[in-house]
Amino acid sequence: MEPHIIKSEESVQSHYACPDLAQKIRAGFEQSKGSIETLSVRDLGPVDQLHTGGAPATLALMEKAELPKGASVLDAGCGIGGSSRLIAQKFGLDVTGIDLAPDFVDTARILTAWCGPDRIGTIDFHQGSVLELPYGNGSFDAVLSQHILMNIRNKATALAEFFRVLKPGGKLILHEITDGPGPEPQMPVPWAADVSISFLASWEALSTELKNTGFTLDFFSDETETSAQWWKKVNALTSKAPPRPLNPRLVFGDNAALFGPNMERNFSQRSACCIEAILVKPC
Numbered sequence: 001m002e003p004h005i006i007k008s009e010e011s012v013q014s015h016y017a018c019p020d021l022a023q024k025i026r027a028g029f030e031q032s033k034g035s036i037e038t039l040s041v042r043d044l045g046p047v048d049q050l051h052t053g054g055a056p057a058t059l060a061l062m063e064k065a066e067l068p069k070g071a072s073v074l075d076a077g078c079g080i081g082g083s084s085r086l087i088a089q090k091f092g093l094d095v096t097g098i099d100l101a102p103d104f105v106d107t108a109r110i111l112t113a114w115c116g117p118d119r120i121g122t123i124d125f126h127q128g129s130v131l132e133l134p135y136g137n138g139s140f141d142a143v144l145s146q147h148i149l150m151n152i153r154n155k156a157t158a159l160a161e162f163f164r165v166l167k168p169g170g171k172l173i174l175h176e177i178t179d180g181p182g183p184e185p186q187m188p189v190p191w192a193a194d195v196s197i198s199f200l201a202s203w204e205a206l207s208t209e210l211k212n213t214g215f216t217l218d219f220f221s222d223e224t225e226t227s228a229q230w231w232k233k234v235n236a237l238t239s240k241a242p243p244r245p246l247n248p249r250l251v252f253g254d255n256a257a258l259f260g261p262n263m264e265r266n267f268s269q270r271s272a273c274c275i276e277a278i279l280v281k282p283c
């Protein structure tokens with residue numbers, strides 16, 4: 001049966017449509033560093049980490065999850081595979097990435113091939129939706145949901161799918177943007193050019209939904225202040241120097257220039273919050 005696509009997913013796909021992205025990244029890399037033969041996972045950091053905090057945030061959170069080498073991880077909404085490559089290489093995890101946006105999945109595969117899969121480890125990418133995951137029950141030791149739920153209106157279905165594909169004892173690792181008590185978020189932001197595809201839920205609402213799904217909470221941290229500081233640093237750096245050849249504009253176009261100021265303000269005013277959490281599917 002063909003997977004069906006719902007209206008809000010079509011709009012999300014359009015937001016992340018980016019034809020020839022891998023070739024644009026290649027051109028940027030060759031302009032700054034030289035031959036694509038030398039490309040490493042680390043080199044891609046300025047363009048493939050589509051979340052607040054970049055690679056250091058992902059690594060610190062994954063350390064907390066304490067997954068053993070060889071554990072199977074689903075990177076749900078993997079974007080262009082930045083975190084998939086990073087955690088496969090750093091922790092020896094067996095990573096499957098899935099994303100709604102066909103251009104992103106193509107790009108994830110090409111970038112991984114250029115970095116040399118033998119240097120990264122076991123990694124695979126599929127196009128599809130977290131609302132209808134094409135995996136059997138109990139397929140994964142962990143699911144990473146990193147900056148994706150704010151694009152998903154029907155969070156109950158996504159969380160039920162995460163629960164279903166996890167093994168008993170498996171971990172759901174969240175690095176997400178939630179709604180905050182401050183004024184309406186300033187747009188555009190990386191996940192939406194306007195409010196039509198921004199579905200922020202408060203941590204209170206999300207944690208109730210997680211509990212109703214059957215998860216138990218193991219770890220929680222409100223990272224909003226740290227996130228505001230991170231964007232402040234990004235803004236300070238980008239205001240001083242011309243854009244580097246590898247930068248988020250390759251992915252998001254001219255709107256990317258507004259993300260820094262808007263996100264610093266959104267987090268500072270708690271219009272949006274950034275949370276990290278680790279939840280467990282009981283045995």
Ligand SMILES: C[S@@+](CC[C@H](N)C(=O)[O-])C[C@H]1O[C@@H](n2cnc3c(N)ncnc32)[C@H](O)[C@@H]1O
Binds near residue numbers: 099
């Ligand atoms: C802000 S990006 C984050 C990408 C990646 N997790 C990262 O941190 O680099 C959000 C991603 O979620 C994906 N996404 C949104 N809705 C989705 C869905 N229903 N199923 C799968 N992926 C989805 C988008 O296509 C996009 O790649």
